[in-house]
Amino acid sequence: MPSTCSWPGPCFIKPCQYMIELDKRALMYLPGLGPKKAEVLQKEAGLVSFLDLLYYFPYKYIDRSRFYTIASIAGDMAYIQLKGRILSFETLGEGRARRLVARFTDGTGMIDLVWFKGIAYAKEKYQTGKEYIVFGKPTEFGRTYNIAHPDIDSIDQAGQVANGLTPFYNTTEKMKKAFLNSRTIQNLQYTLLNLIGWDIPETLSPDVLGRTRMLPMTEAMRNIHFPESAEKLKAAQLRLKFDELFFIQLHILQTAAYRKLRLKGLVCATVGSHFNTFYSDYLPFELTEAQKRVVREIRADLGSGRQMNRLLQGDVGSGKTLVALLSMLLAIDNNYQACMMAPTEILANQHYATVMNFLGDMDIRVALLTGSTKKKERDRLLPAIAAGETDIVIGTHALIEETVVFSSLGLAIIDEQHRFGVEQRSRLWQKSGQVPHVLVMTATPIPRTLAMTLYGDLDVSLIDQLPPGRKPVLTLHRYDNKKKELYEFLRKEIRLGRQVYVVYPMIEESEKLDYKNLEEGFEVFKEVFPEYKVCMVHGRMKAAEKEGEMRKFISGETQILLATTVIEVGVNVPNASVMVIESAERFGLSQLHQLRGRVGRGGEQSYCILVSSYKLSNETRKRLEIMVQTNNGFEIAEADLRLRGHGDLEGTRQSGIGLDLKIASLGSDGQILQYARDIAHEILTADPELSTPAHQTLRNRLKTLFSHKINWRMIS
Ligand code: ADP
Numbered sequence: 029m030p031s032t033c034s035w036p037g038p039c040f041i042k043p044c045q046y047m048i049e050l051d052k053r054a055l056m057y058l059p060g061l062g063p064k065k066a067e068v069l070q071k072e073a074g075l076v077s078f079l080d081l082l083y084y085f086p087y088k089y090i091d092r093s094r095f096y097t098i099a100s101i102a103g104d105m106a107y108i109q110l111k112g113r114i115l116s117f118e119t120l121g122e123g124r125a126r127r128l129v130a131r132f133t134d135g136t137g138m139i140d141l142v143w144f145k146g147i148a149y150a151k152e153k154y155q156t157g158k159e160y161i162v163f164g165k166p167t168e169f170g171r172t173y174n175i176a177h178p179d180i181d182s183i184d185q186a187g188q189v190a191n192g193l194t195p196f197y198n199t200t201e202k203m204k205k206a207f208l209n210s211r212t213i214q215n216l217q218y219t220l221l222n223l224i225g226w227d228i229p230e231t232l233s234p235d236v237l238g239r240t241r242m243l244p245m246t247e248a249m250r251n252i253h254f255p256e257s258a259e260k261l262k263a264a265q266l267r268l269k270f271d272e273l274f275f276i277q278l279h280i281l282q283t284a285a286y287r288k289l290r291l292k293g294l295v296c297a298t299v300g301s302h303f304n305t306f307y308s309d310y311l312p313f314e315l316t317e318a319q320k321r322v323v324r325e326i327r328a329d330l331g332s333g334r335q336m337n338r339l340l341q342g343d344v345g346s347g348k349t350l351v352a353l354l355s356m357l358l359a360i361d362n363n364y365q366a367c368m369m370a371p372t373e374i375l376a377n378q379h380y381a382t383v384m385n386f387l388g389d390m391d392i393r394v395a396l397l398t399g400s401t402k403k404k405e406r407d408r409l410l411p412a413i414a415a416g417e418t419d420i421v422i423g424t425h426a427l428i429e430e431t432v433v434f435s436s437l438g439l440a441i442i443d444e445q446h447r448f449g450v451e452q453r454s455r456l457w458q459k460s461g462q463v464p465h466v467l468v469m470t471a472t473p474i475p476r477t478l479a480m481t482l483y484g485d486l487d488v489s490l491i492d493q494l495p496p497g498r499k500p501v502l503t504l505h506r507y508d509n510k511k512k513e514l515y516e517f518l519r520k521e522i523r524l525g526r527q528v529y530v531v532y533p534m535i536e537e538s539e540k541l542d543y544k545n546l547e548e549g550f551e552v553f554k555e556v557f558p559e560y561k562v563c564m565v566h567g568r569m570k571a572a573e574k575e576g577e578m579r580k581f582i583s584g585e586t587q588i589l590l591a592t593t594v595i596e597v598g599v600n601v602p603n604a605s606v607m608v609i610e611s612a613e614r615f616g617l618s619q620l621h622q623l624r625g626r627v628g629r630g631g632e633q634s635y636c637i638l639v640s641s642y643k644l645s646n647e648t649r650k651r652l653e654i655m656v657q658t659n660n661g662f663e664i665a666e667a668d669l670r671l672r673g674h675g676d677l678e679g680t681r682q683s684g685i686g687l688d689l690k691i692a693s694l695g696s697d698g699q700i701l702q703y704a705r706d707i708a709h710e711i712l713t714a715d716p717e718l719s720t721p722a723h724q725t726l727r728n729r730l731k732t733l734f735s736h737k738i739n740w741r742m743i744s
């Protein structure tokens with residue numbers, strides 16, 4: 029601690045304790061902030077402590093060493109900087125339109141500076157004739173441009189920021205109202221850094237710092253808020269991104285190692301008669317190479333004596349169910365039970381039917397347990413499961429109710445994993461006194477960077493191949509003024525004996541309107557297709573009613589199914605060859621891809637038709653283009669990550685990990701992530717417990733970062 033420390037209150041903090049103390053100091057004690065503003069910062073930006081503020085990083089920087097001339101302002105411009113003088117002030121308008129307008133010139137032209145608020149203050153503060161630096165975003169207004177609520181510095185003030193790179197912090201309306209704009213936040217950072225003597229304790233150990241040649245923490249923090257130069261800023265960003273990702277990886281890898289060490293796996297080393305008989309006599313087709321590879325991977329895991337935690341990724345239609353069945357047979361061959369949990373009743377029923385169909389007359393006892401299993405049936409099933417008289421249990425959430433107890437559960441399979449919360453998954457662990465092997469199956473491809481971060485300790489298997497004979501779905505984008513042609517096309521397909529899905533978006537905020545669209549669509553379709561049967565399913569229907577309608581479509585009794593996204597997951601109707609997605613612009617990429625996967629399951633050419641309005645933002649247009657261009661789920665997932673960032677991706681929301689990255693982005697920092705992971709791995713290999721003195725810093729940091737969180741990774 030430098031002797032000039034201006035810490036408010038007794039100065040008892042030793043340098044190595046700063047970080048902990050910064051974490052404990054409430055922001056309202058920061059000079060110049062006060063309780064009211066501190067409350068706004070907490071509510072609007074989630075900032076509570078000094079440390080939170082320090083980690084509130086700018087989202088962009090603008091080069092303020094560069095000046096524009098007023099004459100060169102044209103079109104739609106970003107923030108610019110001008111140097112000149114105010115000629116005159118004028119107050120115009122009444123009531124809400126009342127505003128202060130300053131005529132500003134730099135000798136090359138004129139521009140208006142406008143204030144709607146703080147009029148008296150601005151008039152008082154700025155003088156005509158004096159030279160100022162004006163900063164803001166020019167907007168075209170009639171024949172001239174104006175800048176509303178500009179940042180104004182007098183030339184001598186501006187000297188402080190002469191180096192140019194000015195940070196921009198995210199602010200909300202409410203923050204601005206409380207006079208917490210980007211500028212004030214930068215001032216707060218200044219105050220805070222001054223308070224702690226511009227000295228921030230290092231989080232990396234000397235060996236990591238030496239090896240990676242990253243900027244020291246102090247220098248990185250200084251430069252992220254007050255860049256000395258563009259190069260320094262870059263190095264600071266790299267350091268802080270690395271820091272963020274490195275500790276996550278260290279945590280994940282350490283937990284994984286710990287788990288592997290501590291948890292004994294049930295040994296399922298025998299490949300016995302059930303597996304072999306099924307494989308040779310009942311399997312209706314040859315496995316794809318990818319399926320074979322994955323089955324081998326699972327077999328190795330089950331026999332290893334370590335508990336399996338495997339994520340099975342495979343695009344829709346790639347044949348995950350069969351892999352699941354083969355794995356369950358392995359468990360049964362070793363005298364264990366197996367269960368498979370699906371997110372919806374329809375899916376559970378379908379899995380049950382599929383499994384029964386595959387197994388034929390094999391001597392394997394399979395039970396179906398869902399929310400609508402009748403009491404009498406339950407009373408028969410539950411004791412059988414508890415007594416080990418049932419081999420395979422297929423079901424929904426009903427499986428994790430407390431009343432369900434297994435005699436010896438060896439393998440738990442979870443289909444469409446992202447629909448389940450972590451907590452629900454964890455309950456599967458408590459089913460029979462021993463931790464079962466876990467296989468999580470998902471059709472939502474997870475980009476590598478995300479998988480490494482979210483499921484860093486899961487082993488990943490990949491079915492990257494579709495069964496032979498599938499024709500790729502042809503995807504078309506049509507504007508919604510071409511409905512007639514669309515209906516004609518659908519009629520042609522139905523005449524050939526095929527079925528059609530029509531999906532409408534359903535978003536909570538616009539639920540009413542969405543239902544109206546769906547219901548109107550239903551009327552239109554009935555009118556346009558009087559010769560065919562149209563049915564409809566949506567989230568407001570009772571489960572039984574929904575099931576009934578679905579069944580009619582599955583059996584082919586109805587030809588057209590209108591639905592909200594309830595059909596998104598897993599339904600298998602091979603005869604359906606067209607998927608029409610209404611208001612496609614309102615769906616995310618992975619959702620569109622999931623929906624498209626509902627068709628193309630039979631041998632026929634299938635189509636996915638994305639219907640959108642004409643007005644599309646650039647990003648939306650890109651999304652639809654990607655859909656038209658590729659059927660590859662991984663390409664789509666990567667594109668999704670790039671376009672939207674990881675926060676919105678399905679899987680992250682419910683993952684329970686709350687991936688709250690402050691500076692790194694999984695979309696664009698994949699390389700840094702890989703680097704951080706490699707370094708973390710090397711360190712843990714040499715020092716698994718981080719127990720050497722050299723790694724004390726790392727150990728402490730991990731503790732502060734993760735000890736207050738429930739350790740989800742132990743159970744996911
Ligand atoms: P998903 O991975 O989407 O769960 P499914 O397991 O439902 O895919 O399989 C899709 C369809 O492909 C099913 O009808 C299944 O019987 C069939 N299938 C699976 N594996 C093969 C294979 N190796 N050869 C031919 N058809 C297969």
Ligand code: MG
Pocket residue numbers: 348349443598
């Ligand atoms: Mg499936």
